[in-house]
Amino acid sequence: xxxxxxxxxxxxxxxxxxxxxxxxxxxxxxxxxxxxxxxxxxxxxxxxxxxxxxxxxxxxxxxxxxxxxxxxxxxxxxxxxxxxxxxxxxxxxxxxxxxxxxxxxxxxxxxxxxxxxxxxxxxxxxxxxxxxxxxxxxxxxxxxxxxxxxxxxxxxxxxxxxxxxxxxxxxxxxxxxxxxxxxxxxxxxxxxxxxx
Numbered sequence: 575x576x577x578x579x580x581x582x583x584x585x586x587x588x589x590x591x592x593x594x595x596x597x598x599x600x601x602x603x604x605x606x607x608x609x610x611x612x613x614x615x616x617x618x619x620x621x622x623x624x625x626x627x628x629x630x631x632x633x634x635x636x637x638x639x640x641x642x643x644x645x646x647x648x649x650x651x652x653x654x655x656x657x658x659x660x661x662x663x664x665x666x667x668x669x670x671x672x673x674x675x676x677x678x679x680x681x682x683x684x685x686x687x688x689x690x691x692x693x694x695x696x697x698x699x700x701x702x703x704x705x706x707x708x709x710x711x712x713x714x715x716x717x718x719x720x721x722x723x724x725x726x727x728x729x730x731x732x733x734x735x736x737x738x739x740x741x742x743x744x745x746x747x748x749x750x751x752x753x754x755x756x757x758x759x760x761x762x763x764x765x766x767x768x769x770x
Contacts, residue, residue: 583605599710599714607715622703629696631682632682632683632685653683655677656677
């Protein structure tokens with residue numbers, strides 16, 4: 575198991591940071607605490623995954639403003655909220671939008687639709703990705719140390735830390751799935767009320 579994590583962990587963190595968010599990065603920090611992954615490798619994988627996906631979303635917003643996918647995204651309430659923040663606090667918003675729940679995907683698209691110069695977004699996006707990756711990697715690292723201290727420094731402590739990390743991932747996945755299903759059910763219920 576440890577060998578598998580050493581080989582494929584950085585890829586999982588890269589993909590998780592780009593598409594899922596902080597859970598994969600926290601687990602990466604936890605694995606770094608257990609010396610299964612190198613801390614710097616976790617930070618680079620998380621920063622690169624987050625920065626690349628957000629840059630691609632920015633490019634999608636910039637190049638395909640009239641495409642139905644981007645138009646559909648602009649009609650979401652989160653998009654209007656993101657655009658308002660971008661107009662008021664462009665630099666600060668790009669640095670922190672990854673930390674704002676519900677605006678993670680809408681934000682780079684909204685920035686792409688805005689008048690923000692590409693070079694400026696690129697520089698701030700890299701800085702923001704590094705700050706975000708560092709914060710959640712270190713949260714996982716500290717959490718891993720706390721669990722390690724709680725379970726003791728014996729032979730089985732590393733295994734119990736991995737079990738705790740797995741349990742954390744399962745809980746987050748369940749919460750995310752329930753929220754997703756409730757969000758999908760709400761428009762269906764509203765449509766049913768409108769037809770009646």
